[in-house]
Every structure is written in C-alpha cells, then in structure tokens.
Amino acid sequence: MQLTFRIWRQEQFQDKGAFKEYLVDHLTEDMSFLEALDHLNETLVLKGERVIAFEYDCREGICGQCGIFINGRAHGPHDHVTTCQLHLRSFQDGDTVTVEPWRAKAFPVVQDLIVDRSAFDRIIAQGGYISAKTGTAPEANAILIGKETADKAMDAAACIGCGACVATCKNGSAALFTSAKINHLNTLPQGKLEADQRVRDMTAQMEEEGFGHCSFTGACEVECPEGISIANIAEMNARYWKARLFA
Amino acid sequence: MKSNRLFFRKNMIALTGLFLCLFLIVHLSANCLLLLPQDTARGLYNAYSTFLRENPLIMVVAYALYASILVHVVYAVLVLIRNRKAKPVKYAVNLHKENSSWASQNMGALGALILIFIIVHLVNFWARIKLGIGAEVAYDEAGNKDIYEVTYTLFQNVYYVAFYTLLAIPLGFHLHHGLQAAFKTLGFYHQPGLQWLAKVSLIYAIVISAGFGIIPIVVYFQ
Ligand code: HEM
Ligand code: SF4
Ligand code: FES
Numbered sequence: 434m435q436l437t438f439r440i441w442r443q444e445q446f447q448d449k450g451a452f453k454e455y456l457v458d459h460l461t462e463d464m465s466f467l468e469a470l471d472h473l474n475e476t477l478v479l480k481g482e483r484v485i486a487f488e489y490d491c492r493e494g495i496c497g498q499c500g501i502f503i504n505g506r507a508h509g510p511h512d513h514v515t516t517c518q519l520h521l522r523s524f525q526d527g528d529t530v531t532v533e534p535w536r537a538k539a540f541p542v543v544q545d546l547i548v549d550r551s552a553f554d555r556i557i558a559q560g561g562y563i564s565a566k567t568g569t570a571p572e573a574n575a576i577l578i579g580k581e582t583a584d585k586a587m588d589a590a591a592c593i594g595c596g597a598c599v600a601t602c603k604n605g606s607a608a609l610f611t612s613a614k615i616n617h618l619n620t621l622p623q624g625k626l627e628a629d630q631r632v633r634d635m636t637a638q639m640e641e642e643g644f645g646h647c648s649f650t651g652a653c654e655v656e657c658p659e660g661i662s663i664a665n666i667a668e669m670n671a672r673y674w675k676a677r678l679f680a
Numbered sequence: 681m682k683s684n685r686l687f688f689r690k691n692m693i694a695l696t697g698l699f700l701c702l703f704l705i706v707h708l709s710a711n712c713l714l715l716l717p718q719d720t721a722r723g724l725y726n727a728y729s730t731f732l733r734e735n736p737l738i739m740v741v742a743y744a745l746y747a748s749i750l751v752h753v754v755y756a757v758l759v760l761i762r763n764r765k766a767k768p769v770k771y772a773v774n775l776h777k778e779n780s781s782w783a784s785q786n787m788g789a790l791g792a793l794i795l796i797f798i799i800v801h802l803v804n805f806w807a808r809i810k811l812g813i814g815a816e817v818a819y820d821e822a823g824n825k826d827i828y829e830v831t832y833t834l835f836q837n838v839y840y841v842a843f844y845t846l847l848a849i850p851l852g853f854h855l856h857h858g859l860q861a862a863f864k865t866l867g868f869y870h871q872p873g874l875q876w877l878a879k880v881s882l883i884y885a886i887v888i889s890a891g892f893g894i895i896p897i898v899v900y901f902q
Contacts, residue, residue, distance in 0.1 A: 452772065504773060505776075533771055533773075536771055537767060539766065603763070603776065629681075636686065640684050645763040647865075648787060650779075651781070664871055664874055665869075667864040667869035670687065670866065670867040
C-alpha cells in the first residue's frame with residue numbers, strides 16, 4: 434500500500450519547524466506505524482537526507498516512549514493504544530497521514546517528533562517513590578494488602594508515562610499522570626506514611642513545570658494506552674483537600 | 681502547606697459554580713409562576729418578588745450571588761490564560777470530538793455567552809427595578825411593584841424573546857459539563873456515583889435550559 438506522510442520536521446528546540454510531505458510506497462497493512470517510519474527512514478538514508486527522529490524502546494506497548502500525534506489523535510485513531518501497537522491496516526491505501534510531535538509548553542520539541550518529557554521525571558522525583566531501606570527483598574507477606582486495594586493501586590500503577598494525556602489535553606494538563614502516580618502509592622500501606630507530603634510535593638512540581646488546569650474534558654482517559662480513569666484526578670483532588678486542610 | 685494555584689482556582693470556580701447552579705433551581709422554580717394565566721401570575725409573581733426584596737436574608741444571598749459571578753468569571757479568566765500558555769502550539773489536525781464532548785472543550789466561550797446574557801438580563805430587570813433606570817415601575821392592585829408588567833412588556837419584543845430563549849442553549853451546555861466537573865474538581869471520585877452524576881447533570885442541564893428557554897415564549901403569547 435501507499436501512504437503520504439505529512440511529518441513535522443524541526444532541527445532543534447529553538448528552530449521553527451514545518452511539515453514536509455513524503456510519499457511512501459511498498460508498505461503493507463501488517464506493518465506497525467513505527468515500522469512504516471523505519472521504512473521511510475531507510476529511503477531517506479539512501480538519499481542522504483537526515484532521518485526522521487522519533488522515539489521508541491520496547492515496541493510492545495509497555496515503555497511509553499513512542500508518543501506521536503497521528504491524524505489528530507494521540508497515538509493515532511484508536512482509543513487506548515500506543516503508537517507501536519498501531520498498524521497500517523487502520524489506514525486506507527492512498528491516505529494522507531499527518532504526524533506531529535506532542536504539543537505542550539512543558540514538553541519542548543527536541544527534534545522532529547521527539548519531545549522532552551523530563552517534566553514527568555521531575556514530578557516523580559518529588560515523591561513518586563517510597564522511602565525505604567533497600568537491600569534484599571522483604572518477605573512478601575510481611576505487609577498484608579487486600580486484593581481490592583492491590584488491584585486499585587495496580588490500575589493506577591499501570592501508567593507508563595507516555596504523555597498522551599498531556600498531549601491530547603487542550604490545557605496541557607498533567608493531572609492524569611500525576612494523579613495516577615499519587616494514587617498508586619497513596620492507596621498502599623507502604624505509601625501512606627508519606628501520603629500528604631507526596632500530594633503536596635508532586636502537585637507543586639506539576640504547577641512549577643507549567644502544565645495547565647484540568648477541565649475534566651476526559652480526552653486523556655480515552656487516549657491513555659492504559660485506560661487510566663479520570664476518577665483518579667478527582668481522587669487526587671480529594672487527597673489535595675485532605676493534605677491542605679489536615680496536614 | 682502552600683496553596684497550589686492549579687487547585688485553588690479550580691476549587692473557586694467549582695464552589696461558585698455550584699452555588700450558581702443552586703440559585704438557578706430557585707430562580708427557575710419562581711419563574712414558573714409566569715407560566716400561569718396572566719391574572720393569577722401577576723398577583724403571585726409580584727407578591728413573591730416583594731417578599732424577596734424586603735427579606736434581609738435574601739439581600740445577603742443576593743450579594744453572595746453577585747460576588748459568586750464575579751469570582752467565577754475572574755478565576756475562569758485566570759484559568760483560561762494559564763491553559764493557553766500551557767499549550768502554545770496547536771495541532772495542525774486535532775480530532776478532539778472523538779475523545780471528549782464539545783461543551784467540555786469550549787467552557788470559556790460558553791461562559792462568555794452566559795456573561796453577555798447576565799449583563800443584558802441585569803440591565804433589563806435589576807437596573808430598572810433596583811436602580812430606577814429607564815421607565816418607572818408601576819404598582820399592582822395589591823400595592824406591590826408590578827414586576828410582572830416589566831417582564832410582560834419586555835417579552836412583547838420578539839428580539840428579546842429570541843435573545844433569552846437562544847442563550848438558554850449555551851447555558852445548558854455549560855451546565856451539563858460544569859455540574860459534573862465541579863464535583864470532580866472538589867474531589868468526588870466514587871465510581872458508580874460518577875455515572876449517576878453524569879445522568880443527573882444531563883437532566884439538570886435540560887430542565888434549566890428548557891425551562892428558561894420556554895418562559896419568554898409563553899409570556900409572549902399571553
Ligand atoms: C449562571 C451562571 C453560571 C453557572 C451556573 C456556572 C457553572 C459552572 C460550573 C458548575 C463549572 C464547573 C467548575 C469546574 O470545572 O470544576 C463552571 C466552569 C466554568 N465556567 Fe461557569 N458558570 C456560570 C457562568 C459563567 C460565566 C459568566 C463565565 C464567564 C467567563 C464562566 C466560565 C467558566 C469557565 C471558563 C469554566 C471552566 C473552567 C475550566 O476550564 O475548568 N461561567 N461553570
Ligand atoms: S496517565 Fe495514561 S496517557 Fe498519561 S502518561 Fe500515564 S499512561 Fe500515558
Ligand atoms: S515503543 Fe514502548 S510503548 Fe511503544
């Protein structure tokens with residue numbers, strides 16, 4: 434099959450970028466979207482042009498690196514998938530596909546389709562962990578955790594930090610990511626010890642990084658490859674009230 | 681703990697928004713008197729409005745109402761400015777229709793329409809009755825200010841009927857998203873409760889929007 438890719442090209446952060454069109458032939462519908470970009474890059478190498486910069490690692494939907502805005506949706510036309518799990522069968526032969534980097538003040542473009550998501554790392558650094566002595570793994574049953582609690586924490590912990598929530602949000606809000614990280618730990622007994630401090634510090638960093646307000650449009654939970662629910666944001670808000678009023 | 685503007689502003693919008701939502705219920709209930717036949721409606725409506733004007737508690741509520749509108753709008757503007765800054769470059773193609781409701785994406789524009797409505801509405805009624813701007817308000821047989829007459833004459837003008845009725849539509853959209861968002865902003869996260877809340881918000885928005893939208897038309901044909 435044949436597709437026209439309309440891809441955002443930008444040398445580096447300071448530069449003005451622009452779209453460039455590439456007619457790509459010899460594609461098959463079983464190719465993943467990233468394989469199609471690989472294929473395009475091979476042709477660019479042969480022509481001696483700079484290849485299109487895009488990020489990936491696992492290519493199996495678990496690392497969260499492959500964030501790309503495709504035809505007006507984060508990670509392409511489907512709900513709850515990563516770009517590496519998107520295949521060309523989702524497009525029609527002859528389609529034009531617009532490919533853009535994540536757009537947000539807090540996610541500056543590094544090159545082409547790669548953005549700097551280290552704002553997320555700095556939010557994590559403010560409390561997305563528990564303080565514990567490392568060493569040999571403790572006995573698993575030393576702290577008993579009910580199944581429902583474990584499941585709830587796990588649902589939030591599923592966040593892979595891809596940034597689709599920020600990318601799709603009209604306000605560039607990081608509320609879904611931050612709430613997932615806070616709720617994951619604050620739900621568990623190990624995380625409760627530093628619960629209020631975690632809420633205070635991680636939300637403060639979220640503000641510091643220049644993310645927008647949450648308007649509860651719900652776009653984030655639809656584009657999130659892990660289907661993290663926006664109820665997490667409401668829960669974070671409740672935790673914020675608690676930390677603010679009682680801590 | 682230091683206050684976080686991302687939370688503070690949204691909490692202010694949500695609290696004032698919910699207060700305004702509560703007010704709309706009371707306001708619509710009273711205005712339903714206007715749906716009655718003219719003779720009955722005039723007496724009841726004027727008596728009710730005199731009761732409101734002379735009740736000191738209502739005066740407090742009235743000031744809380746003006747303050748709420750002001751606070752809601754001021755923080756809404758601050759929120760919109762920051763949100764715009766957080767998203768400096770727009771996508772060339774963006775299909776947000778596929779992942780979110782139109783109202784949720786356009787709360788600012790919807791709010792602006794409501795603000796225009798509120799200003800015109802206050803000029804039509806509040807300025808005339810309270811400030812005495814425009815034609816003097818007469819008294820009815822019971823000795824109450826004839827607010828019914830003010831309403832009736834206003835809605836003999838088709839342009840005002842159209843304006844009031846059409847602007848009830850953006851109000852409905854604002855409320856459908858706003859009511860549920862406000863509860864989530866304030867930290868309501870109970871899962872089955874949220875589904876219930878979505879339904880209640882829809883019903884609330886339809887009732888308020890249809891209610892305020894129909895009254896001018898009915899009064900026009902009285
Ligand atoms: C009868 C009048 C109004 C009522 C009952 C009302 C109600 C609400 C409610 C309940 C919310 C949800 C708060 C939240 O997201 O947590 C809201 C949000 C909002 N309101 Fe209003 N509102 C009214 C008038 C206005 C006006 C006049 C404006 C003018 C600009 C406005 C602008 C906004 C904006 C921008 C938001 C969304 C903030 C965001 O993006 O998260 N509203 N409103
Ligand atoms: S919440 Fe979902 S969309 Fe946001 S970073 Fe985590 S996995 Fe990605
Ligand atoms: S490359 Fe790892 S999730 Fe797509």
